[in-house]
Amino acid sequence: MNPEIGHYALVLALAVAILQTTIPVWGARAGDAALMRVGTALAIVLFGFISLSFATLVSAYVQSDFSVLNVVENSHSMKPLLFKITGVWGNHEGSMLLWVLVLSLFGALVALFGSNLPATLKANVLGVQGSIATAFLLFILLTSNPFIRVVPAPAEGQDLNPVLQDIGLAIHPPLLYLGYVGFSITFAFAVAALIDGRIDAAWARWVRPWALAAWAFLTVGIAMGSYWAYYELGWGGWWFWDPVENASLMPWFAGTALIHSAVVMEKRDALKVWTILLAILAFSLSLLGTFLVRSGVLTSVHAFATDPSRGVFILGILIFFIGGSLAIYALRAPTLRQGGIFAPVSREGALVLNNLLLTAAAAAVFVGTLYPLALEAYNGAKITVGPPYFNLTVGALMAPVVFAMPFGPLLAWKRGDLLGAAQRLMAAFGAAILAALAAVYVQGGGPVLAPVGMGLAVFIVIGACVDLAERAGFGRVPAATALARFRGLPRATFGAALAHAGVGICLMGIIAETSWNAERIIGAKIGQSFEVGRYELTLDRLEPRQGPNYRALVGVFSVRRGGADMGTIESSKRLFTARSMSTTESGIRTYGLSQLYVSLGDELPGGAIGVRAYWKPLVTLIWLGALIMALGGVLSLSDRRLRVGAPRPAKKPKPAAVPAE
């Protein structure tokens, strides 16, 4: 396809986005149903134009059209097809186009599936979405146009950054954007509700599926990014507190708080003002993340975006949306009427505690990421805020969250019985103590905190099971009745229990990996054996290989344990010829839930090669736990009550909105 088609589609998209920002909102103010309905069509057309534009860019990459500057800078004719496609968003311009594509996709989904929304709310939501699309389309067209041509066209491209030539690029950014940008919907709902001046439990019911979906995508996106960094960077680490990681973690904390407070709002009509603020915060932090990554204001391993002039533009967008939404919030929030009241010890109280701690954790990440910048601007002093700071502060704030987690679901709404909940958790306490003792036995004289953490993790997992068993009534009613009740539990209940168990499982992985990880650094010659953990590795051979656009040096290791053959591991270094850059491809072999991790280093004098080998017990639980969390979110999403378009109980009619006073 001709790149100009994509460029023109983008310009048309901007025009549509401007119409979408104005017409439906005007219709909502004037009470004109026809004008409000136009928003639906515009949102779908917008998605169409941006899809066309995106498809054009993809086609330019697939065909290696080196008359397009963006393709020249980030592609190579010898690159495998998959990486030609993923290269589209492996650079600044293309990733911004993906950003607006996802944004318009969500807008179109609201337009298509939002038929049960009140007309004014829907019109305002689409209007707010349109304004975000307008800002980012302007940003792309004015500062980051991916369709700029280059004359004369070079014969060959400069190739994509080798670190990004990985299946991870196909998965991680799209998922992350589905999460980031998904929060634009909850943001739009919040601002629309503030413009409307009415907000009620029904609002929470409409917003919760979007928040859950965005949260689930963000969770998987972060987990996949973590695994990608783990196997690609070759340091054996899975979380670096890198500013770009922090940028995704802040909206995750806010989003986690949001899905919990929305429950309170839906069930008890309480915490409205707070839920609205969280919806604004979650997307504001996503925008901040976009700013931090795109502006290059922070130095980080994700260095492929560094251009200050763009930074100023995004900063403008940031100030407009965050400042604007907070201003509307300040004006309108005091007029929202508060709903049901509750005792401090209650399900609501537990969820408030969760929200408070998660918000403080988001604040810790926020301050830790931005403080060095602020300090340098203030007095020129340069300091580093590294992992020790984040581990301490976020760790201290998350410890009570995870400890309180099994209690929350066991407390009743309005007024709970903490002692009763503790009694019902006796089984979980018992299992936790057993797990801690087992950990002490296994580790011998390792870190003291590890058994405690393991006990806590088991407490959470068993606590989630106890919650389900309690709801079904196992032990109180005949087993057959309990089983029938268990089957009849709403999916949202299963989802919540599963997500909570996922947190526990993730925690197990984190603790096992950080406490019981074994490391071996050695200069190995061919035929030499060495031990790491209880495994014996032998460097069998080193062989050169030729890839499509790189040369590789592959080390083949055979693994034995107690004399038994446990297979082989291949670990390699790749040199990408187009950019003269090399990457490590760590050799990883999974045994049960644990992994053996081998990466190759430099060749040393005397024919040896540097080898760094790790035994990482239960490490896969870190990502499995995150996947289980997201699965819990999806299961909740499939709950009949939340399903988009599902019939609502006739008892509670929709327009039961509480008008502003």
Added chain:
Amino acid sequence: MKRFRALACAALLLLAGVGPVFAVRPDEMLPDPAQEARARTLSKELRCMVCQNQSIDDSDAPLARDLRLLVRERIKAGDSDDQVLGFLVSRYGEFVLMRPTWHGTNWILWLSPFLVLAVGGVGLVFAYRRRRAPAAAAPLSADEERRLHELLDGPEPRDGAGRNVTNV
């Protein structure tokens, strides 16, 4: 400006083919395992200044290697952990420390998460008190008052009927 120069340096190093291999090389390590373990722990607390958010333990940059060797030299010379860190700070400034100090305005950094927690907690207590207090009960509007009278069909207005402390 400095940052951009550092970035440019890092980019140049990468271009020169000093690929992202791993950091600590076998030939750097100290023979005494206890000293080597100390060196590794300290390395994780020190930033590779030309890198992007990497400790010298993780980085493969030549500067990180120099620093690792320096740390090991100081340890061999009998320095305590604090002395090693102090020596590096005196040379390179606080930028080299991964763990921020409590100097100057850094208390803002360390305490603000807990400040958020405290302010949030206090705010909650106040909000809770206010809502429990009878005075906080929203008075009925004239319209609602009239409707209430209609419903109750009596002249006697029930004080506090609009109070939302009820657990209906």
